[in-house]
Amino acid sequence: MAVKFKICIDCADPHRLADFWAGAMGYEVEDHSALIATLLENGVVTEDLTVDVHGRKGWRTAAAVRDPDAPFDPHSGVGKGMRLLFQTVPEPKTVKNRLHLDLHYGPDAYEAEADRLESLGATRLGAYDEDGAKWILMADPEGNEFCCHG
Incomplete structure (x- = not known):
């Protein structure tokens, strides 16, 4: 089960x-x-x-x-x-997440979605294009990393 x-x-x-x-x-x-x-x-x-x-x-x-x-x-x-x-929790975030979410919006939508996520309070941390995969590394309003995938 x-x-x-x-x-x-x-x-x-x-x-x-x-x-x-x-x-x-x-x-x-x-x-x-x-x-x-x-x-x-x-x-x-x-x-x-x-x-x-x-x-x-x-x-x-x-x-x-x-x-x-x-x-x-x-x-x-x-x-x-x-x-x-x-x-x-009482302590602030201090290091990179050991677990993160990947949000899959699709190749035609992920960049616009990253813009929308910024308007909700996210921060862009970097953009990547590796082995045919494209994504934008982002952080939520408290700095928790996540990926916005194409």
């Missing part, structure tokens, strides 16, 4: 990165407000663990994005397909 997984990304501002990656990938930011309301009502969590995000309650130290075409739990907001989870 295949193992289900999500990719977790350490960060300083999980909601900023969730917004960025949702825009970069055509994903949806998960809405955990119904789950949070239930947990608050039952005294399982306290208000200090939440924050207002786009007019609804979110977790102070975590946010996630999900594949909009995959099933999800309507009460928890958690996707049952591909997800990225952003979690707050």
Whole structure:
């Protein structure tokens, strides 16, 4: 049986990165407000663990994005397909990522997509053309590297 997984990304501002990656990938930011309301009502969590995000309650130290075409739990907001989870950590990023995402937009679209990603807050780090493969190395708003492929 295949193992289900999500990719977790350490960060300083999980909601900023969730917004960025949702825009970069055509994903949806998960809405955990119904789950949070239930947990608050039952005294399982306290208000200090939440924050207002786009007019609804979110977790102070975590946010996630999900594949909009995959099933999800309507009460928890958690996707049952591909997800990225952003979690707050105290230390800043200091070295190159050991794992990164490759976003494949296609040979006719990747340069325009890199421009769009810059408008969302990404930074271009370099452009490459090796062995017939073309890509642009980029960093998200917190400096996490990823590749925009042709």
